Amino acid sequence: MSFDFDAMLQTIKDKQWSLADIDWDAPGAETVTDELRAKMKPFMADLVWIEHVGARGFASLATKAPTPTIRRIYEYFHAEEQKHANAELALMKRWGMLDEDGTPPEPNINVKLAIKVLDEYGDGLPLTGLATLIPLLECALDGALVKFLLDEVSDPVCHQVFRHINSDEARHITVDFQVLELIGAGPLHKLVIESVALLKPQVVLGLIVVFVPLINKMRDNIVAMGLPEQKLYNAVKRFATIGSRGDFTQRIPAYHVLRAQAAMVVDRTSPYHRLLADPMVRLTSLVPARLLGKPQAWVDELTHEPIAS
Amino acid sequence: MSAVTSTTASAADYDGLLLQGGQWRGRSFTGLRVAVLAPGREAALIVPDVVRTARSVKVFQEEPDWLVAWHLPLPRLLARPAARLSLRWSVPDPWTRRRLTPDGRFNTRRPRVDGRYYAALRQPGCTLITWPVYAFVPDGVRSAEGIEHRVDCIVLGTSSVFATASSREDVPA
Numbered sequence: 128m129s130f131d132f133d134a135m136l137q138t139i140k141d142k143q144w145s146l147a148d149i150d151w152d153a154p155g156a157e158t159v160t161d162e163l164r165a166k167m168k169p170f171m172a173d174l175v176w177i178e179h180v181g182a183r184g185f186a187s188l189a190t191k192a193p194t195p196t197i198r199r200i201y202e203y204f205h206a207e208e209q210k211h212a213n214a215e216l217a218l219m220k221r222w223g224m225l226d227e228d229g230t231p232p233e234p235n236i237n238v239k240l241a242i243k244v245l246d247e248y249g250d251g252l253p254l255t256g257l258a259t260l261i262p263l264l265e266c267a268l269d270g271a272l273v274k275f276l277l278d279e280v281s282d283p284v285c286h287q288v289f290r291h292i293n294s295d296e297a298r299h300i301t302v303d304f305q306v307l308e309l310i311g312a313g314p315l316h317k318l319v320i321e322s323v324a325l326l327k328p329q330v331v332l333g334l335i336v337v338f339v340p341l342i343n344k345m346r347d348n349i350v351a352m353g354l355p356e357q358k359l360y361n362a363v364k365r366f367a368t369i370g371s372r373g374d375f376t377q378r379i380p381a382y383h384v385l386r387a388q389a390a391m392v393v394d395r396t397s398p399y400h401r402l403l404a405d406p407m408v409r410l411t412s413l414v415p416a417r418l419l420g421k422p423q424a425w426v427d428e429l430t431h432e433p434i435a436s
Numbered sequence: 437m438s439a440v441t442s443t444t445a446s447a448a449d450y451d452g453l454l455l456q457g458g459q460w461r462g463r464s465f466t467g468l469r470v471a472v473l474a475p476g477r478e479a480a481l482i483v484p485d486v487v488r489t490a491r492s493v494k495v496f497q498e499e500p501d502w503l504v505a506w507h508l509p510l511p512r513l514l515a516r517p518a519a520r521l522s523l524r525w526s527v528p529d530p531w532t533r534r535r536l537t538p539d540g541r542f543n544t545r546r547p548r549v550d551g552r553y554y555a556a557l558r559q560p561g562c563t564l565i566t567w568p569v570y571a572f573v574p575d576g577v578r579s580a581e582g583i584e585h586r587v588d589c590i591v592l593g594t595s596s597v598f599a600t601a602s603s604r605e606d607v608p609a
Contacts, residue, residue, distance in 0.1 A: 140444070140570055141444065143570040143571065143578070143580055144582070145571075145578045145582050145583070145584055146582040146583060146584075147578065147582075147583070147584040186534075189539075190539065195542045198539065198542065199568075202568060203568055203580055206567045206568060206579065206580030206581045206582075207580060207581075209567070209581040209582070210580065210581050210582030213581060213582050213583070214582060246530075250534075423530055423531040424529055424530075424531040424532065425531050428581075430583065432583070433582070433583065433584060434583070434584045434585075434586060435583050435584070435585050435586070436469060436576075436585070436586040436587070
């Protein structure tokens with residue numbers, strides 16, 4: 128079953144692309160009408176920030192990687208998620224969604240909470256927790272959001288950018304689940320110890336306050352745009368589908384917890400929405416952002432400029 | 437132990453001034469935008485020197501290493517906590533500090549004595565970049581966060597993953 132992580136690292140290096148490869152002034156920006164621009168702007172802002180936060184998640188994951196090769200792969204994934212955020216910001220600039228200076232949009236409160244939690248606790252989370260959470264986020268948010276975008280926008284530059292992004296994401300998901308297989312195949316006592324470590328109140332609370340409303344808030348935004356939420360649910364289902372293919376992933380307790388959560392997320396009739404997730408969206412919207420303090424400097428690393436001198 | 441596998445990128449694709457081995461020593465970089473590509477232990481030697489005269493310096497640090505400001509007669513066990521303290525004192529910004537912290541599991545080198553690197557990184561015009569570089573282009577380098585960094589001069593450390601076999605030599609740890 129052993130997966131060749133060295134070969135994967137080489138593929139990742141070979142498949143690198145740059146914002147400088149793309150002609151950001153090519154025709155097609157005019158296909159984004161005023162109406163579409165207004166509708167898409169908050170969606171794009173969320174997308175940029177989710178990629179950016181995902182990048183930070185990989186940075187934490189790198190500190191827990193089981194081997195030097197996997198660590199290097201995560202360092203590349205950290206950079207690639209940042210590249211996706213940069214490219215999406217460049218699309219926003221191309222479509223006239225940013226000001227003259229290209230200042231990145233302000234993140235919503237749920238993203239700000241995610242930033243706070245990652246800064247405070249990200250590097251302290253055990254490998255099993257982060258390694259399970261990140262593929263769920265990637266399946267759910269990235270997968271679904273990107274598909275919405277391509278359905279809505281006909282700009283060829285957008286499609287060119289997302290061909291690159293999708294190809295990167297396919298590798299991310301492959302590695303994410305191969306690492307779960309590797310963890311799952313490890314000794315049982317290690318799985319149990321790491322799982323118990325995950326029951327720390329700040330971790331459980333972090334999941335409820337940050338992750339639960341983040342997904343539902345995104346669903347609300349998608350529904351507000353008039354898009355079928357079923358697509359988000361299909362993407363969440365992928366997490367369970369791919370995970371169930373592995374031989375060892377199912378030995379990981381955190382995987383079962385998140386899979387159960389994913390099942391509740393996709394079931395619109397589940398009391399999960401009524402009693403937990405939707406109230407959490409309303410509750411978190413009341414949190415004053417200034418309470419969260421100043422985020423770490425990585426949040427300022429977004430840029431839409433393909434060339435820096 | 438290093439996870440860096442073979443790389444297909446070649447510094448020969450860069451058209452500007454490329455300095456390898458010890459060619460950066462005793463040189464003036466006045467008016468130049470310089471990129472330094474090296475692991476931390478070697479960047480610690482190069483950057484303080486380059487930053488004195490260059491217009492701007494981008495430090496593409498390939499891997500962080502432990503540094504201590506002074507030579508202290510400490511047992512091996514205490515060398516790393518001393519380096520950690522030194523980093524804590526010298527670099528107030530937590531995100532920069534994080535990027536200068538080696539992975540203790542895979543980087544087993546002893547701390548190197550250097551009191552100038554962290555201060556040099558705080559000079560105006562000096563930027564620490566930890567994104568992996570994946571290609572050289574005529575005007576500079578491209579790194580994996582999707583940006584092309586244009587520079588007038590590239591200083592390639594002898595321990596850099598891009599150093600050619602002939603220019604590579606081991607830097608004492």
